[in-house]
Amino acid sequence: xxxxxxxxxxxxxxxxxxxxxxxxxxxxxxxxxxxxxxxxxxxxxxxxxxxxxxxxxxxxxxxxxxxxxxxxxxxxxxxxxxxxxxxxxxxxxxxxxxxxxxxxxxxxxxxxxxxxxxxxxxxxxxxxxxxxxxxxxxxxxxxx
Numbered sequence: 527x528x529x530x531x532x533x534x535x536x537x538x539x540x541x542x543x544x545x546x547x548x549x550x551x552x553x554x555x556x557x558x559x560x561x562x563x564x565x566x567x568x569x570x571x572x573x574x575x576x577x578x579x580x581x582x583x584x585x586x587x588x589x590x591x592x593x594x595x596x597x598x599x600x601x602x603x604x605x606x607x608x609x610x611x612x613x614x615x616x617x618x619x620x621x622x623x624x625x626x627x628x629x630x631x632x633x634x635x636x637x638x639x640x641x642x643x644x645x646x647x648x649x650x651x652x653x654x655x656x657x658x659x660x661x662x663x664x665x666x667x668x669x670x
């Protein structure tokens with residue numbers, strides 16, 4: 527899925543390296559500590575459901591240990607088992623958000639054996655295109 531999205535959108539969604547989060551997207555970083563330091567002044571929107579709470583707790587724990595803070599606005603998007611609904615909900619929230627970086631995480635419950643992965647990739651790619659067209663400076667982080 528990641529390869530299909532990258533092939534479809536390539537570097538069009540990687541902003542100028544002047545944005546602190548862009549360096550993470552473009553080049554990666556040596557450690558989670560470096561990542562969190564780079565994100566210190568960046569506003570992030572994280573659309574997720576149940577498992578995402580654990581991710582946020584881990585980010586908070588690491589940031590606290592660094593005596594820092596990462597501003598993450600988060601919301602449960604859609605319902606588990608309805609990935610197209612999650613994508614649509616995420617898109618609406620990403621369009622309304624003032625965040626510099628937007629991230630959505632689907633859940634293991636969204637990709638079942640009978641899932642039409644091609645349709646999901648297409649829906650997600652169209653959603654990302656609409657988000658970046660409406661908000662040209664936003665960084666969309668793709669997760670799998």
